Amino acid sequence: MTCAEFQKSLPYIIDGGGTEEEQGHLEACHVCSDLVADLRYIAECAKLLVPMEDPSPRVWTGIEKGLQQEDMAKPARRSS
Amino acid sequence: MTTAKKVLASGISEQEAIARAQQGDAECFEALYGLHKRRVYSLCLRMTGNTAEAEDLTQEAFLQLYRKIATFRGESAFSTWLHRLSVNVVLMHLRKKGLPEVSLEETLEPQQEDGPRKDVGTRDNVLAGSIDRVNLQRAVESLPPGYRIIFILHDVEGYEHNEIAEMMGCSIGNSKSQLHKARMKLRDLLKQSKAEKAAGRR
Numbered sequence: 001m002t003c004a005e006f007q008k009s010l011p012y013i014i015d016g017g018g019t020e021e022e023q024g025h026l027e028a029c030h031v032c033s034d035l036v037a038d039l040r041y042i043a044e045c046a047k048l049l050v051p052m053e054d055p056s057p058r059v060w061t062g063i064e065k066g067l068q069q070e071d072m073a074k075p076a077r078r079s080s
Numbered sequence: 081m082t083t084a085k086k087v088l089a090s091g092i093s094e095q096e097a098i099a100r101a102q103q104g105d106a107e108c109f110e111a112l113y114g115l116h117k118r119r120v121y122s123l124c125l126r127m128t129g130n131t132a133e134a135e136d137l138t139q140e141a142f143l144q145l146y147r148k149i150a151t152f153r154g155e156s157a158f159s160t161w162l163h164r165l166s167v168n169v170v171l172m173h174l175r176k177k178g179l180p181e182v183s184l185e186e187t188l189e190p191q192q193e194d195g196p197r198k199d200v201g202t203r204d205n206v207l208a209g210s211i212d213r214v215n216l217q218r219a220v221e222s223l224p225p226g227y228r229i230i231f232i233l234h235d236v237e238g239y240e241h242n243e244i245a246e247m248m249g250c251s252i253g254n255s256k257s258q259l260h261k262a263r264m265k266l267r268d269l270l271k272q273s274k275a276e277k278a279a280g281r282r
Contacts, residue, residue, distance in 0.1 A: 011260035012253065038207045039263045042270070046235035048213040049220070051122035055138050059121070060113060062139040067106075067146055 001025040006032050014039060082114050098158055102150050109149075113142055116159065120166045126232045127170045129221050137173055141166040167233065167247060174225070207267065210274050219269040227262035234259050 006025045013022060014036060026033055092100070092108070094115065100108040120141050125134035144165055152161055220228060233239045233247070234255075241255040248255065 011256045014260065034206050035267075038267050039260075041206075041208050041211065042216075042263050042266050043235045045211045045216055046231070048211075048216055049126070049236050051119045053122060053125065054118050055121040055135050059117070059135050059139050060110075062136075063113065063142050063146075066139065066143045067109075070143070070146065 003029060003032055007035070010036070010039075094158065098149070098152065102152070109146065112145075112158075116162055117142075119159070120162065123163065123166055123232070123237065124170055126220065126236065127167075127174075127229055129225075129228065133173075137166075137170055140173075141169045144169060163237070167237075167239075171229075171247060174229075207270055207274070211270060215270060215273050216266075219266050219273065222269055223262060223265055226258065227265055230255065230258045231262040231266070235263075 001021050001024070003025075006022055006029070009018070009022055010032075018026075026036060092111075094112075097105075097108040097111050101112055117138065121134060121138045124137040124141070125131065128134050128137065141162075145162060148165065152158065220231065223231065229248075230244065233244050234241070239247075241252045241259075244250075244255045245252045250258075
């Protein structure tokens, strides 16, 4: 199996799966194994991007205004 | 003390706050906003790359939450349900803008990766151990919108390919292919950043 053939399948096998031939190429080829290691490392590092920022207070102000408009648009409830 | 903390400090669980918000309790709705605003806003910001847009979309997501909260039945976690709603708000917005990321069947960039990667160099060129949050954040922000969305949905937010395919209206194979391209682009950007850093030290 060539690197081109292996890398063509890579999107579909990187997160699991792959034939014996593909696995064999991965074990034998340092270029493709380094590539796979890099891509898996990048995917793992994505977890570093935890939510860190709050929206500014204007967002809640906008929501409050929107809620008031929605409430005004609703038909008045009849008391039971 | 924020409203969220006040509500929860008074002994009301999030589950109870949801139930009360469903009945129209404004304070409990505000508490839910306080609890979830960061995650919703971060999602919007990462997917759009623009602070003002992200704030508008966060606002829209919570207004939609207000309209739809009565339909939440607890079949999934509330955070999951709200997150999904937020993703849909962002995708609708991007579709209205007519950005190419919503037609994932098309290639988003000229095919630069037709040939196999034959990285010449020593094995010191691997990325392992060299990525920090700041560099990764910058690299993700530099991605073309279509790649950025897929990477965020799958690798950051943890959606599966079948879920992404359903949200984006594409095939599972296409979702995998686009994710791969996103990761390859990130790899290039991060290696470039690493090389620049090393050159700067000399």
